[in-house]
Amino acid sequence: MSQLHNAFTLFVSLLVEAMPFLLLGVILSSVLLVCVDERQLIQRLPKNPVLGAFMGSCIGFLFPVCECGNVPVARRFMLQGIPTSVAVGFLLSAPTLNPVVIWSTWIAFRGQPEIVLYRVLGSLAIATIVGTVFSVESDPKKLLQPKLAQRLKFVQQVNENQAQAANTSPLLQSGTFFLGAQQTVPLETVATQMPAPAATQDRSFKTLFGALVNNISVELRELGAVLIFGSAIAALIQVFVPREVVLSLGQGTITSIVAMMLLAAIVSICSTVDSFFALSFASTFTTGSLLAFLIFGPMIDIKAVGLMLSIFKPRFILYFFLLAGQLTFLFALGYSYFL
Template sequence: MNQLHNAFTLFVSLLVEAMPFLLLGVILSSVLLVWVDERKLIKVLPKNPLLGAFMGSCIGFIFPVCECGNVPVARRFLMQGIPTSVAVGFLLAAPTLNPVVIWSTWIAFRGQPEIVLFRILGSLAIATIVGTVFSVQPDPKVLLQPRLSQRLKYLQEVAQPQTTAVKSPLLQTGTFFLGASPQGNMPLEAVATQMPETIVPAPQKTTKEKFAALLLNISQELRELGAVLIFGSAIAALIQVFVPREVVLSLGQGTVTSIIAMMLLAAIVSICSTVDSFFALSFASTFTTGSLLAFLIFGPMIDIKAVGLMLSIFKPRFILYFFMLAGQLTFILALGYSYFA
């Protein structure tokens, strides 16, 4: 009973810690939807896969979201037609390459500025490499869950070709396509299956209408992603309580085993990237610097909460490849740092 109480306490703490950042990500994605013309955004992005992945990795400086908030923003990017390499680069790098996380890491490791530097450079390099790898698949629809794939297919094949002279009618929420027909809002299920013959472009909205659309989209995405976040936080809390901490710590004696142990710990504890540097600092006396670096790089990219949120967007096979590539590159980077730095 005491363990269940501890698990519930951890569950609530994880949820309270993560929910504000999920809300921030949802708000940013909704702002992109309502106020940003996606055609202009796509025009300024480089077409080269490597440069596109690099640019996507650097967008985190503009959108300071953690691993809970980057998923809805990445989803919006994909729905806007942004290349896969850009979205994947952002998905990996945004939780680390933003001013809030960089500042918190500097505060925690001000006596070891090399950790701050290598965390930034390592995250940027891994995100760029993984984003470039996934650019081999130029069509993101095969990576997405069927529901999102239908949305994107509709935008590409029906909506956009008929609205080249007007503002592109993006999906206005996660469930409805607002103003897509003379009758008003159209459920996406109907849009994907019926494919109406005529699509009336959405008129220019007033400021009041934009704020209404903003609030509607925020509430819809919170319902979709919040449920997944709750489920992921519950799993993370149960693992932290019922898997003895000594089991993980006992693996941290060697160079290789300590890196693997800290990567596993990062995935299990699912600590927000804005505060994970202080958690890593508590292990500085028992773990190698390379393993601490692996924790700081790998944790924001892949943890239980993030995987749960990604499953609402991507197919499991994509997440598996995503996980394996990021994990291998993080391990190589941390091992190289341990032997050569």
């Protein structure tokens, strides 16, 4: 019973720690939905996959969200038709490359400023590389969960219809439409309840605020359930898998990096406070392994994987996990031997 009590305590602590950042991410996502014209945003993004991934990674500086809050924002990016390289770059980099996390890392390791520098550079480089790799898939709908892929398909159809409407009469557009007093609404949008506030003609405060509140409630229902499930799994693993099993691997340069990466995935601690957790291992683990923990944890942990499943197919997440893990390992190994 004591183990179950400890598991429940950890579950509640993970949930309490993550929920505010999930809420922040959902609010940012909803603001993007109602205030940003995705067509103008897409036009301003670089077409080159490498530059797109790099820009997506740098956007993380503007969003103070951890690995729980970045998922709804990345999902909104995908729904707006933003290239996969940009969305993936943001998804990986935002939990680390934001002012809150950089500041907390500096406070924890003020005596080792190189850890702050290489955490930022390593996260930026890995996010850019992974985003570039996944930009090879030209159709993002193949990477998404069926429900989200369907939403993206209808959003693209709505954007195409609106582009045609700029040059033709609404009565001459193809498809079936409901005719309202102010605008025409595609039947597919009504049937799937797809919101498209960025393209709506009514930009009054009441309409925008209603769309904002509605989208916040919808995304909290969807992602909140996934967060609860992921937090429960993380708590159970922390209690029933002895941490000594993982730490016993950290006796050499290579095994210590692997051990800290495994620990980062299991512990699922928020990126805003993970530097203080890593600081407790500074006397027994190498600096390279600490960097592996600080870089890999915000990208891939059990809690974040659960949220990612609300966007991507499991196969994509597996590739995502393997590629990010290999790059993190190589970066930490290079630091250990050459720096």
